[in-house]
Amino acid sequence: MCSYCGCDSIDVIGRFMSEHVEIINATGDLRRAVEADEPPLVHQRVAEVAGLLGPHTGAEEVGLFSVMKRQDEFTDYIGQLCGEHVTLDDLLERVAEATDPAVRQHLFEAFEQAFRTHIDREDNALFPAAAVSLVGPDWDEVDSLTHDHDHTTGRPHAHQH
Numbered sequence: 001m002c003s004y005c006g007c008d009s010i011d012v013i014g015r016f017m018s019e020h021v022e023i024i025n026a027t028g029d030l031r032r033a034v035e036a037d038e039p040p041l042v043h044q045r046v047a048e049v050a051g052l053l054g055p056h057t058g059a060e061e062v063g064l065f066s067v068m069k070r071q072d073e074f075t076d077y078i079g080q081l082c083g084e085h086v087t088l089d090d091l092l093e094r095v096a097e098a099t100d101p102a103v104r105q106h107l108f109e110a111f112e113q114a115f116r117t118h119i120d121r122e123d124n125a126l127f128p129a130a131a132v133s134l135v136g137p138d139w140d141e142v143d144s145l146t147h148d149h150d151h152t153t154g155r156p157h158a159h160q161h
Contacts, residue, residue: 011143012063012064012142013064013127015146016056016060016064016127019056020056020119020122023053023056023115024116026045026048027112029048030042030045030046030048030049030095030108034104034108035105037101037104042095042104043096046095046096049092050089050092050093053089053092054089057088059146060122062145062146063142063143063145064126064142065081065082066145067134067138068126068129074133077125078126080121081121081126084118084121085118087114088111088114088115091110091111095107095108
């Protein structure tokens with residue numbers, strides 16, 4: 001988590017960073033279930049991670065990403081992050097579906113590495129850039145869009161590219 005620029009003091013960014021920590025913690029629980037080779041527990045832990053990850057990425061895409069991608073210098077980066085959201089969802093689903101313990105372990109490791117890399121790209125690049133690039137009305141819109149996004153349903157979200 002970024003702690004050098006103070007961007008976490010912006011409400012929505014602080015929220016997203018806190019959610020990153022929550023998802024990392026749930027991913028640790030998933031890791032332990034995978035390592036113990038307990039398929040029912042793996043499925044439960046995958047559901048917990050997905051229940052945190054889906055609403056989180058949906059809120060990012062609907063709010064911060066949709067406003068930031070209007071600035072040409074962020075469009076490609078936002079597109080990459082949205083693509084990473086799709087990859088994370090896919091890897092997590094594949095962890096749940098894997099029946100071979102070695103394959104499940106490999107897929108989990110790929111998910112965890114991709115997720116940690118993704119968080120780093122948001123926390124240490126996108127969020128600080130947002131803090132210096134967006135102005136008052138932009139933040140009002142991000143807050144409104146993020147607040148209006150129903151992140152409590154647990155329904156899959158459409159990734160915006």
